[in-house]
Amino acid sequence: MSDRYGDIFSGHPHTARRTVPRVDADPDLVVEDAASGFCGAVVGFDRSYDGDFVKLEDARGAVRLFALREAAFLIDGEPVTLVRPRTPAAARPTRSASGSTRVEGLRAKVAAPSRIWVEGVHDAALVERVWGHDLRVEGVVVEHLEGLDNLAARLTDFGPGPGKKVGVLVDHLVTGSKETQLTTGLGEYVLVTGHPYIDVWQAVKPAVLGIPEWPRVPRGEDWKTGVCRRLGWGTPQEGWRRVYSAVNSFRDLEAPLLGAVERLIDFVTEPGGPF
CATH class of the missing domain: 3.40.50 (Rossmann fold)
Incomplete structure (x- = not known):
């Protein structure tokens, strides 16, 4: 006997699965974190035992880390899944870390006298x-x-x-x-x-290190040692690794x-x- 009603669950709004687009997190792409509402441009990435994270910088210069999870971000109000881009040789960054134009195929130059x-x-x-x-x-x-x-x-x-x-x-x-x-x-x-x-x-900038501001260290106390003690960073050597990697x-x-x-x-x- 034929099923006169067909599959009554097909297309039901509670069971239909929505496809969330995957978007490359290219530099300067502006996205919003769906959970917190923080909006910023992509300025870098980080990786830990918890997985991959993207760095977003807002209009005031604050930088925060967000996990690259499924459907965790919004673009123009629509959910997307950000993915770390695989940069092919033909699409390498055109800007250096200083913001200047990158010179490709650079060979070592004889040191200038200055x-x-x-x-x-x-x-x-x-x-x-x-x-x-x-x-x-x-x-x-x-x-x-x-x-x-x-x-x-x-x-x-x-x-x-x-x-x-x-x-x-x-x-x-x-x-x-x-x-x-x-x-x-x-x-x-x-x-x-x-x-x-x-x-x-x-x-x-303190924001890239995840701190609100640099601690004040009294005159006479070694500044790096005092900073690391107040921030719980361990030794100055351990503190420097944090600063440099940020x-x-x-x-x-x-x-x-x-x-x-x-x-x-x-x-x-x-x-x-x-x-």
């Missing part, structure tokens, strides 16, 4: 992390001084002059500081720039550091006379 000097290894590592591509294009070498007290002796040995300039990046370069006193009157072929932060760690591009750094480094690069790559 140099950029920074105070310590952490400064050098962050500069390389963000501006490494640009510096290799220009053939500019970044060296660390192992302390600003060594600057005068290093300049004497180096002998800055036309076509052989030195750009110096300094932490805590504020009026009346020891750093300011050590970096005045160095001549037309030396440019000193810097940022107001006690340590270059502070030039990393930086993926210029978006993760504060504006004073960005401006300081860009000025130094312009200075040491400009041919001829002083800046």
Whole structure:
């Protein structure tokens, strides 16, 4: 006997399965987290034992991590499943971590005579992390001084002059500081720039590290040790690993550091006379 009613459950709104589109999480794609309502542009990814996460940056510069789960995001109000894109060779990023145009097929360039000097290894590592591509294009070498007290002796040995300039990046370069006193009157072929932060760690935006702000450490206490103790980060070595791994591009750094480094690069790559 034929079934005059057919399958009464087919097409029922409670049983029909809706297909949620899968969308590549390309850089700068704007999406909304369906659970929290946080809306931002894709600026990077992270991976842990819990799986893959996407970094979203909102209009105010706040960055948050979200798990790449099924139907967890909205685009124009419609649910989507974000997937980490597989970037083919023909579609590699056209921008470097500093935001400049990426030069493909770059070969090592003979180092230029001019140099950029920074105070310590952490400064050098962050500069390389963000501006490494640009510096290799220009053939500019970044060296660390192992302390600003060594600057005068290093300049004497180096002998800055036309076509052989030195750009110096300094932490805590504020009026009346020891750093300011050590970096005045160095001549037309030396440019000193810097940022107001006690340590270059502070030039990393707190939001990318998942903290509301950098802790205040009393004068006289080692700053890195004090920060790690207050944040529960363990040793300064463990804290540095957190800071370094959180930086993926210029978006993760504060504006004073960005401006300081860009000025130094312009200075040491400009041919001829002083800046």
